[in-house]
Amino acid sequence: VSPIRGQISSELERQGTYVSRKPVTRYYCISCAIHRGIVRPRAEEERKLTRTTRTQRGIPLKFLKKQIV
Numbered sequence: 001v002s003p004i005r006g007q008i009s010s011e012l013e014r015q016g017t018y019v020s021r022k023p024v025t026r027y028y029c030i031s032c033a034i035h036r037g038i039v040r041p042r043a044e045e046e047r048k049l050t051r052t053t054r055t056q057r058g059i060p061l062k063f064l065k066k067q068i069v
């Protein structure tokens with residue numbers, strides 16, 4: 001966010017002036033981000049996939065611990 005707005009800012013930058021800007025990070029809940037168009041909803045089939053099925057990992061660690069003991 002720049003402290004100087006509009007045409008004054010663009011005019012000063014054309015003349016070679018450095019106008020500092022402060023980066024702004026905004027956090028939105030998922031429904032608000034979808035409503036604002038920041039993210040798009042995933043397809044129904046893609047939503048059904050879990051992280052483990054997407055990465056195709058093997059057996060979860062909790063099952064391996066039972067086999068070792």
